[in-house]
Amino acid sequence: MSLTAEEVRKIAHLARLSIQEEKVQTYADNLSGILDLVAQMETVNTDDVAPMAHPQEVTQRLREDVVTETSQREKFQQIAPATEAGLYLVPKVIE
Amino acid sequence: MHNKSLAELSASLQSGEISSVELTQHFLERIKRHDSALNSFVTVTEEQALSAARQADQLIATGQAGQLTGIPIAQKDIFCTEGIRTACGSKMLDNFISPYSATVVEKLDTAGMPLLGKLNMDEFAMGSSNETSFYGPVKNPWDLERVPGGSSGGSAAAVAARLAPIATGTDTGGSIRQPASLCGLTGIKPTYGRVSRWGMIAFASSLDQAGVLGHSAADCALVLGAMAGFDAKDSTSIDRETPDYSASLSTPLEGLKIGLPKEYFDEGLDSGVGKVVDTAIERYRTLGAEVIEISLPNTHLAVPAYYVIAPAECSSNLSRFDGVRYGYRCKDPKDLTDMYERSRGEAFGAEVKNRIMIGTYALSAGYYDAYYLKAQKVRRLISDDFKRAFEQVDVIMGPTSPVTAFKIGEKADDPISMYLSDIYTIAVNLAGLPGMSIPAGLVEGLPAGLQLIGNAFEEGKLLNIAHQFQQVTDWHLQSPAAFA
Numbered sequence: 235m236s237l238t239a240e241e242v243r244k245i246a247h248l249a250r251l252s253i254q255e256e257k258v259q260t261y262a263d264n265l266s267g268i269l270d271l272v273a274q275m276e277t278v279n280t281d282d283v284a285p286m287a288h289p290q291e292v293t294q295r296l297r298e299d300v301v302t303e304t305s306q307r308e309k310f311q312q313i314a315p316a317t318e319a320g321l322y323l324v325p326k327v328i329e
Numbered sequence: 330m331h332n333k334s335l336a337e338l339s340a341s342l343q344s345g346e347i348s349s350v351e352l353t354q355h356f357l358e359r360i361k362r363h364d365s366a367l368n369s370f371v372t373v374t375e376e377q378a379l380s381a382a383r384q385a386d387q388l389i390a391t392g393q394a395g396q397l398t399g400i401p402i403a404q405k406d407i408f409c410t411e412g413i414r415t416a417c418g419s420k421m422l423d424n425f426i427s428p429y430s431a432t433v434v435e436k437l438d439t440a441g442m443p444l445l446g447k448l449n450m451d452e453f454a455m456g457s458s459n460e461t462s463f464y465g466p467v468k469n470p471w472d473l474e475r476v477p478g479g480s481s482g483g484s485a486a487a488v489a490a491r492l493a494p495i496a497t498g499t500d501t502g503g504s505i506r507q508p509a510s511l512c513g514l515t516g517i518k519p520t521y522g523r524v525s526r527w528g529m530i531a532f533a534s535s536l537d538q539a540g541v542l543g544h545s546a547a548d549c550a551l552v553l554g555a556m557a558g559f560d561a562k563d564s565t566s567i568d569r570e571t572p573d574y575s576a577s578l579s580t581p582l583e584g585l586k587i588g589l590p591k592e593y594f595d596e597g598l599d600s601g602v603g604k605v606v607d608t609a610i611e612r613y614r615t616l617g618a619e620v621i622e623i624s625l626p627n628t629h630l631a632v633p634a635y636y637v638i639a640p641a642e643c644s645s646n647l648s649r650f651d652g653v654r655y656g657y658r659c660k661d662p663k664d665l666t667d668m669y670e671r672s673r674g675e676a677f678g679a680e681v682k683n684r685i686m687i688g689t690y691a692l693s694a695g696y697y698d699a700y701y702l703k704a705q706k707v708r709r710l711i712s713d714d715f716k717r718a719f720e721q722v723d724v725i726m727g728p729t730s731p732v733t734a735f736k737i738g739e740k741a742d743d744p745i746s747m748y749l750s751d752i753y754t755i756a757v758n759l760a761g762l763p764g765m766s767i768p769a770g771l772v773e774g775l776p777a778g779l780q781l782i783g784n785a786f787e788e789g790k791l792l793n794i795a796h797q798f799q800q801v802t803d804w805h806l807q808s809p810a811a812f813a
Contacts, residue, residue: 289761
């Protein structure tokens with residue numbers, strides 16, 4: 235399995251990762267190598283095997299619908315890159 | 330003082346022979362003296378440690394102390410610590426002062442263990458050599474030109490050099506056991522769900538599990554007992570009573586059935602490490618154990634399945650780092666997409682990017698069945714191999730790592746060769762089982778570990794089996810000469 239530079243740029247964009255243009259080929263080589271490793275899975279037939287999502291076969295617990303958390307907005311926003319009036323600031327989204 | 334077991338330290342504290350402040354200061358001084366050679370700590374929390382030590386001394390004086398009260402510990406920098414930077418080996422969190430503490434941190438605080446500091450690690454726990462850390466590589470105390478293993482490399486180096494009596498770690502594919510093996514330590518990864526993951530920065534949520542690296546099974550038993558237990562804040566925490574791990578250590582091994590998977594002794598295993606493992610198995614025979622050859626036929630598929638499942642979960646977990654609420658934000662973003670892409674692109678290292686991209690690719694439309702679903706099916710086959718084996722044997726043994734500590738830089742540019750460092754440990758995480766590594770010998774002056782794999786929730790049995798070995802051998806007492 236070999237990924238092209240173009241495919242790597244597309245994956246990086248899907249993952250919202252900027253990557254330096256001069257490193258694209260290195261990533262293409264690394265990712266292709268990993269996909270070759272992963273391709274060994276094809277050597278085994280798994281048609282009748284149930285997928286295992288999780289090591290413990292347990293269902294999600296339910297709890298009473300009561301308030302368990304208190305508001306800590308100020309504490310949490312102290313470590314934010316940019317806030318104003320209790321809101322997180324990001325670059326303008328709507329013109 | 331730094332060569333004593335936790336039980337001995339506890340006795341010295343209770344008898345008043347030493348105070349917790351003296352003990353904590355002793356380790357803080359060792360960190361100051363030795364850590365510039367090792368780079369095992371990213372943050373030393375001297376003030377907090379001494380303040381907790383003073384409180385511990387008061388509890389001891391008034392007879393309210395538990396067995397761990399006053400014994401200092403160091404935490405892998407993946408566990409959130411309120412008011413203390415928690416960077417997870419990444420530039421992304423270099424400025425992150427956690428607003429809360431992980432359950433593991435709270436539990437060990439409650440047990441009265443002063444926090445010496447936060448330990449270096451591979452970035453977001455992705456690595457097997459500690460070379461992917463934003464804070465630079467950690468050196469192996471047995472040979473400063475070599476890696477300590479990873480991702481809990483700072484934990485392993487700090488304990489091996491006696492800069493901390495014991496440390497926490499996390500293990501997603503071998504990140505406790507492999508560094509324990511490479512640094513001559515006892516390390517345990519409990520059953521998935523045994524220790525709370527709340528406040529432990531997520532890498533691959535269905536594989537991540539917290540554990541301990543220490544000098545002996547007896548030390549690990551004490552601290553694991555304090556860390557483990559049900560936590561409503563972790564949706565995958567298992568509601569089961571934590572056994573008294575120390576109480577079962579002395580059970581004799583007469584009649585124990587040890588399974589040796591033939592796939593763990595293939596051509597990839599270094600012959601020196603192989604000899605160390607063989608000698609250790611012979612020792613178990615003299616303790617009354619029966620050794621049976623078994624097969625885990627899908628072993629060769631564990632690394633391939635892992636490198637779909639772990640990156641897939643990582644790409645999802647690490648999407649939270651967006652430059653909006655905390656962590657790194659790039660300068661002068663021109664729009665929202667630019668802010669996401671450059672914040673993540675500038676702050677994540679190359680290996681984290683490799684894994685996020687593999688995960689993104691494997692989960693993208695059209696590829697899901699071929700990669701993620703296929704890997705989950707292979708995961709079932711691997712888990713079933715272990716289930717069949719445990720119908721026949723009580724414990725599985727083999728090497729932890731195929732090689733001893735390798736040179737810094739040796740595998741850094743070759744991700745695949747690095748991934749194969751975890752060839753014997755990864756299947757255990759896929760199956761969610763408990764695993765340990767214990768020091769079993771030296772190969773050309775470098776430690777080699779024996780891996781113990783148990784059935785689900787049998788970490789008590791693993792600690793017992795490890796402890797019995799440590800009663801008749803002294804590999805776990807060896808220390809690197811430069812840090813004696």
